[in-house]
Amino acid sequence: GPLSGLPIKAPFSDYVPLPEGPVLDANKTYRIGFVYHWGFHPWLISLADTAVYEANLHSNVEIEVLDAEGDDNKMGQMIDDFIAKQMDAIVMWPAREAPMGPPVDRAEAAGIPVVSLDRRTSSTNISSEVLGNFYANGLQQGLYLNHVSGGKGNIIMNRKPLGSTADSMRSGAFMEAIGDLDYVIQESMHTNSSRKAAFEATQDALQAHDDVEVIFNTGGEEALGALDAVLEANRLNSAPGGKKIIILVNDDSKETVNEVRKGTMDVVVPYTPLLGGIGVRVALLHIGAKEGLNDSPPKQVVTPNLPMITKEKMTIAGITTITPDEWPYAYGPEAE
Structure with missing residues (x-):
């Protein structure tokens, strides 16, 4: 990229295409x-x-x-x-x-x-x-959770800024997907796309609740901050019964996709x-x-809905997921 210096592979180059070279009136700037x-x-x-x-x-x-x-x-x-x-x-x-x-x-x-x-x-x-499609993002996270959780669990939420399209539509669609089932929202926090804020909010939530089972994140930076808090507290496998905390993620950075590959995060919904x-x-x-x-x-x-990324291929509500190695469009710095 010309600003970041990082490699980019952009999808949707066929959306509203224009040929390279001068455009419109070639004599104008x-x-x-x-x-x-x-x-x-x-x-x-x-x-x-x-x-x-x-x-x-x-x-x-x-x-x-x-x-x-x-x-x-x-x-x-x-x-x-x-x-x-x-x-x-x-x-x-x-x-x-x-x-x-x-x-x-x-x-x-x-x-x-x-x-x-x-x-x-x-x-x-x-x-x-x-x-x-923000709505699809939240819906996919909810469908994944329903598939793997049996329709119940204690959830903390790291959300986008209040009043943003990303928060209202993603969080709303997620709540719609899980709304009739046996979940409990223990905390709902606007961590504003900040890894640091999500780390601190998740840290506080983990201290307040010893039975967290799911962490919902409306963005990749929030998810990475939440994961840092979970790992620092040695809580990754602290859900009731010694199960792993399920970490749901929007945004397909190279870091989040790699965490799915490693098994620390459970699903990335690309945006x-x-x-x-x-x-x-x-x-x-x-x-x-x-x-x-x-x-x-x-x-x-x-732009079209994108497939969920999971460590292994799954079929969820008739939708086949893809693995991290099958997704070429991840953005950002290379994962360590």
Whole structure:
């Protein structure tokens, strides 16, 4: 990746494809503003990597990348700066929905198409959204748990930020999948995509409960922090009856996939960050539509559901899982 220096293998290159080389009017230079949060986070730097990679494939496209560092107000100001610079399009990763509605509306009112990646904003005026299936992520975790647990167990939850699409849809789908069965939610914690926060929250939960059987995680960094807490407390095999604590994971980093390979984590439900290239291509097509060069791209571009990753192949609710060695699209640093 051009920002991280890490190797990337991006899926979905056939989604809204554009040929390499100059795009739209080859005599013009097109400027795209890209704004996101937390460039230190493996998932998010991979998202930005693929956006910059795609822009670099087109000699007449320039991209400016800004990191709002988790501050919604700062992201709004950065979008306003892009408006003042008269960028041709804006591509964004919003942490939370509601605060980003007004900045998107201002950009759209100024005639600048905005494309969101992964999470949604509260704006109904946004030009396009590039989405994975959060609902499927939570549902798959619930289906896996029901398959291996017999429909009962004590659960602690490490969740995304309150008010984010990822939290409401993943956690909601998981609860829907397990809701009629004999589970107990012992703790439900918003650990905000932070390995450190998830470590501390899981550490506290393990101290408060000696019978934890399941740890649900809405992201890979949360899962890695939770696993660190479990291992430090020597609690991996501390579920009632000496059974292993079941660790459920979203996000297919090389680290989480390797933990499934090792048997410390039980299932990874992939949610690839390698969506940035799609966002840039969609933004370019919106620019082209304004210039009368092509049709408008879809309002929503939804990537397909991805298979669960388990140590050994399984069939769960009619769905066949894949093994870690069968998944080529894991992101981030190599696992140790």
